[in-house]
Amino acid sequence: MKLIFIASMLLALNGTALAQDQIERMTADKMQSFRADEVNWQPEAILPAGAESVVLVGDPTKAGVFIAWLKFPADYPIPAHTHPFTEVITVLKGKLGNGMGETFDKTNGEVLNVGDSFVLPAGHSHYVWTSDEETIVELIATGPWDITYIDPEDDPRNNP
Known part of the structure; x- marks a missing residue:
C-alpha cells in the first residue's frame, strides 16, 4: 500500500512539474535582435493614452512568460493599479518613477534610471x-x- 501511495505522489508531482514547465517555458524559433527605432510600436489600449508597446517574445494573452517593451511619453502617469502575476521592469531609456500604494504620490516613490x-x-x-x-x-x-x-475611472477601457 505504501508503494502505491509513493508511486501516486511521484506521478502527481511529476505532472505538476511538467505543467509548471509548460506554463513557464518561453521558446524562440530563431535568433532575433530588437532595436527600439525599428520595432513595430502599437498603441497600448490597457494603459492611459500615449503609451505604446511591442511584444518581443511570447504572448501576453496566454499562459506563459513573455517579454514586451513599453514606451511612455514625457510627463506620463499610470495611476495606481495591480497585476495578476509578478513582473520585472527594466528601464532601457529615460527615467521611470515607481511608487507603491493605492494613491498616486510621487513623493512616496523612487526614480529609476x-x-x-x-x-x-x-x-x-x-x-x-x-x-x-x-x-x-x-x-x-x-x-x-x-x-x-x-479606481475604475482610471481604466481607459471604461472610458472609450
Missing part, C-alpha cells in the same frame, strides 16, 4: 510616471497579463 530594475509581486498596488523625457522599459511577466486600476 537606465539599467535599473524592479520586481513587482502579483497583486501589489503601484503606480509609475515618467520625467521630462520619453521612457522605454522592458517588461518580463507571466500571462495572461492584465491590469486592474484601483
Whole structure:
C-alpha cells in the first residue's frame, strides 16, 4: 500500500512539474535582435493614452512568460493599479518613477534610471510616471497579463 501511495505522489508531482514547465517555458524559433527605432510600436489600449508597446517574445494573452517593451511619453502617469502575476521592469531609456500604494504620490516613490530594475509581486498596488523625457522599459511577466486600476475611472477601457 505504501508503494502505491509513493508511486501516486511521484506521478502527481511529476505532472505538476511538467505543467509548471509548460506554463513557464518561453521558446524562440530563431535568433532575433530588437532595436527600439525599428520595432513595430502599437498603441497600448490597457494603459492611459500615449503609451505604446511591442511584444518581443511570447504572448501576453496566454499562459506563459513573455517579454514586451513599453514606451511612455514625457510627463506620463499610470495611476495606481495591480497585476495578476509578478513582473520585472527594466528601464532601457529615460527615467521611470515607481511608487507603491493605492494613491498616486510621487513623493512616496523612487526614480529609476537606465539599467535599473524592479520586481513587482502579483497583486501589489503601484503606480509609475515618467520625467521630462520619453521612457522605454522592458517588461518580463507571466500571462495572461492584465491590469486592474484601483479606481475604475482610471481604466481607459471604461472610458472609450
